[in-house]
Amino acid sequence: MVKTVESTKNRVEVGSILESSFQSMLDNEFSNSKKIVMVDENTQEECWPYLLTIFEGLEDAEVIVLPSGEENKVMEVCFQVWEAFTNYGIQRGDLIINLGGGVITDMGGLIASLFKRGLRFINIPTSLLAMVDASVGGKTGINLGQYKNQLGVFAFPELTICDPIFLKTLSEKELISGTAEMYKHAIISSEEHWKTLKTLSVNNVSSDVIYNSIQIKAEVVDNDPTEKGLRKVLNLGHTIGHAIEGFFIEDHVYTHGQCVAWGIVVESKVSEQLGHLSKENFNEISDVIRDKFPPMTIAKENFDVLIALMKNDKKNNSSKINFSLPSKIGAVLIDQQVDEDTIRKALEFTFIEN
Amino acid sequence: MVKTVESTKNRVEVGSILESSFQSMLDNEFSNSKKIVMVDENTQEECWPYLLTIFEGLEDAEVIVLPSGEENKVMEVCFQVWEAFTNYGIQRGDLIINLGGGVITDMGGLIASLFKRGLRFINIPTSLLAMVDASVGGKTGINLGQYKNQLGVFAFPELTICDPIFLKTLSEKELISGTAEMYKHAIISSEEHWKTLKTLSVNNVSSDVIYNSIQIKAEVVDNDPTEKGLRKVLNLGHTIGHAIEGFFIEDHVYTHGQCVAWGIVVESKVSEQLGHLSKENFNEISDVIRDKFPPMTIAKENFDVLIALMKNDKKNNSSKINFSLPSKIGAVLIDQQVDEDTIRKALEFTFIEN
Numbered sequence: 001m002v003k004t005v006e007s008t009k010n011r012v013e014v015g016s017i018l019e020s021s022f023q024s025m026l027d028n029e030f031s032n033s034k035k036i037v038m039v040d041e042n043t044q045e046e047c048w049p050y051l052l053t054i055f056e057g058l059e060d061a062e063v064i065v066l067p068s069g070e071e072n073k074v075m076e077v078c079f080q081v082w083e084a085f086t087n088y089g090i091q092r093g094d095l096i097i098n099l100g101g102g103v104i105t106d107m108g109g110l111i112a113s114l115f116k117r118g119l120r121f122i123n124i125p126t127s128l129l130a131m132v133d134a135s136v137g138g139k140t141g142i143n144l145g146q147y148k149n150q151l152g153v154f155a156f157p158e159l160t161i162c163d164p165i166f167l168k169t170l171s172e173k174e175l176i177s178g179t180a181e182m183y184k185h186a187i188i189s190s191e192e193h194w195k196t197l198k199t200l201s202v203n204n205v206s207s208d209v210i211y212n213s214i215q216i217k218a219e220v221v222d223n224d225p226t227e228k229g230l231r232k233v234l235n236l237g238h239t240i241g242h243a244i245e246g247f248f249i250e251d252h253v254y255t256h257g258q259c260v261a262w263g264i265v266v267e268s269k270v271s272e273q274l275g276h277l278s279k280e281n282f283n284e285i286s287d288v289i290r291d292k293f294p295p296m297t298i299a300k301e302n303f304d305v306l307i308a309l310m311k312n313d314k315k316n317n318s319s320k321i322n323f324s325l326p327s328k329i330g331a332v333l334i335d336q337q338v339d340e341d342t343i344r345k346a347l348e349f350t351f352i353e354n
Numbered sequence: 355m356v357k358t359v360e361s362t363k364n365r366v367e368v369g370s371i372l373e374s375s376f377q378s379m380l381d382n383e384f385s386n387s388k389k390i391v392m393v394d395e396n397t398q399e400e401c402w403p404y405l406l407t408i409f410e411g412l413e414d415a416e417v418i419v420l421p422s423g424e425e426n427k428v429m430e431v432c433f434q435v436w437e438a439f440t441n442y443g444i445q446r447g448d449l450i451i452n453l454g455g456g457v458i459t460d461m462g463g464l465i466a467s468l469f470k471r472g473l474r475f476i477n478i479p480t481s482l483l484a485m486v487d488a489s490v491g492g493k494t495g496i497n498l499g500q501y502k503n504q505l506g507v508f509a510f511p512e513l514t515i516c517d518p519i520f521l522k523t524l525s526e527k528e529l530i531s532g533t534a535e536m537y538k539h540a541i542i543s544s545e546e547h548w549k550t551l552k553t554l555s556v557n558n559v560s561s562d563v564i565y566n567s568i569q570i571k572a573e574v575v576d577n578d579p580t581e582k583g584l585r586k587v588l589n590l591g592h593t594i595g596h597a598i599e600g601f602f603i604e605d606h607v608y609t610h611g612q613c614v615a616w617g618i619v620v621e622s623k624v625s626e627q628l629g630h631l632s633k634e635n636f637n638e639i640s641d642v643i644r645d646k647f648p649p650m651t652i653a654k655e656n657f658d659v660l661i662a663l664m665k666n667d668k669k670n671n672s673s674k675i676n677f678s679l680p681s682k683i684g685a686v687l688i689d690q691q692v693d694e695d696t697i698r699k700a701l702e703f704t705f706i707e708n
Contacts, residue, residue: 075433
């Protein structure tokens with residue numbers, strides 16, 4: 001059974017793609033359009049054959065293989081794709097299908113949105129992270145140097161289909177990474193979702209738990225589509241998490257999810273230090289993350305770089321560092337200006353003392 | 355006196371910038387924001403000192419000088435600006451002021467819209483063309499190879515100010531170029547505007563005639579902000595005009611306005627050939643353009659390239675060539691599929707037989 005998260009600018013269908021409205025879109029809106037499928041080396045091998053076997057409308061599709069990995073989420077790659085679009089004679093009415101993880105959906109969405117001021121696109125996220133995080137909100141983006149998603153636009157796909165069948169193509173490491181955003185959703189607004197996640201086995205993630213996470217995110221995004229206020233709750237774990245990810249970007253040791261998970265721990269500690277979060281709640285969050293995610297080490301001499309990276313985070317309106325901090329499991333405070341000292345103490349507590 | 359064109363997503367003020375709401379925006383919405391002013395070598399010298407003398411709020415602004423000319427409306431230049439933004443520590447709440455012609459407002463708008471998924475910007479067009487054309491509609495863009503505005507997004511400035519004082523910095527050639535879009539606006543929807551333009555001296559363009567042109571464009575755009583239908587009337591002269599401009603892009607001999615003006619003549623001829631436009635109306639359009647614009651020559655052996663360029667125009671949904679054709683002075687038909695032969699005949703009539 002396909003469950004649909006329907007909101008102002010998003011339509012996300014969760015369940016088997018066979019029962020989704022993908023077929024009818026190909027048959028109707030896009031019957032006369034050229035189709036371009038964006039994949040990476042992995043989804044080309046693991047996911048594309050599955051779609052090609054099922055959907056006749058895709059047999060003439062052009063397949064563009066993007067190099068996988070965060071370090072390839074850059075303008076140079078976009079350029080090559082735009083040249084290919086020009087060679088294929090792609091026009092405004094044509095369709096881009098992004099089949100892959102967050103790199104593919106973020107970059108593919110941007111590539112589509114910029115070409116001729118906007119081609120339509122359908123996202124088929126294949127990683128757990130892309131399903132529960134990138135599938136709503138209309139964020140597209142690429143990196144600029146060390147800065148993640150420094151370039152991008154808000155643009156919404158015609159449809160997003162999250163089919164758990166593609167999760168079978170993922171390693172346990174990737175699956176664990178994907179759960180970080182789900183824990184975030186739970187801390188933001190649902191103690192019940194938190195309880196479900198505590199007993200979750202990553203090798204058996206159901207449509208229902210994916211649907212619940214997406215539903216939480218969609219409600220937040222709907223109330224604030226261009227990130228002017230409320231939506232900042234979704235930054236939980238990311239001010240620290242993005243800095244960690246930027247710092248390690250060349251080493252490929254930590255996944256996005258790991259960085260966010262540890263970002264949640266540090267930010268929860270910040271919140272506890274400032275008196276916004278009870279010690280009990282902090283311990284609960286910290287214990288669950290430490291239990292579910294592999295450990296992380298950062299030496300004290302690197303804290304300066306982390307702080308510098310945080311200051312450049314695009315959510316900051318001034319030189320102060322702006323956080324979204326949990327006040328309990330199920331609620332978050334936005335626009336919390338935190339001084340460097342408090343952040344350093346929380347980093348120290350998380351990465352050195354424990 | 356400042357006249358305001360107010361529409362859903364546009365606010366354009368026409369008249370002296372001294373009486374516009376620019377000062378109050380600097381004092382209120384942007385009092386705590388960093389300001390970046392985008393200029394080219396010409397507007398840095400001719401226009402920026404004027405603003406800097408008048409508006410105290412601009413004294414700490416960073417000035418970024420972009421190389422002038424259509425051939426510099428490219429991603430490489432955007433990249434350099436984004437690196438400068440990063441170095442200046444530009445954040446989401448900061449303000450970009452685009453001070454220049456269409457290259458600056460198109461490219462500056464795109465640069466602002468992509469950085470951190472969207473900085474706010476104010477446009478101060480300094481050329482007649484940018485005032486009457488680029489000031490409404492939210493089009494931003496850069497070129498990709500030979501293809502004009504192949505990359506871009508729809509994004510709207512906080513405010514656009516069209517102050518005729520800046521027209522004094524333009525050559526007669528540039529002023530004539532700017533009138534082409536005004537003739538287009540007249541043919542699209544106002545015989546009265548057409549009559550005014552026939553007696554216009556380019557060295558004395560009033561706020562009123564600029565306002566009237568913008569008003570026509572704003573009404574069209576308002577009814578169709580993302581160019582799905584009606585707005586196609588604005589393509590008049592541009593299917594041919596863009597092809598001509600692309601063809602000559604390296605030679606720098608013809609302005610955008612000249613290309614559009616001759617595009618209007620060829621497309622009017624196409625319309626007459628197809629029986630949509632009376633011979634009398636065609637002659638009226640052709641005579642006025644021939645009288646006001648410098649002549650243009652294109653050899654017959656280059657028609658193949660022009661046709662190929664038209665086929666790649668972003669307004670085409672298929673391999674056929676799609677036109678907006680005048681049916682009289684004051685009305686346009688959209689979505690007219692025209693065969694190559696008819697186009698070749700009109701090109702021949704315009705550039706060879708006459």
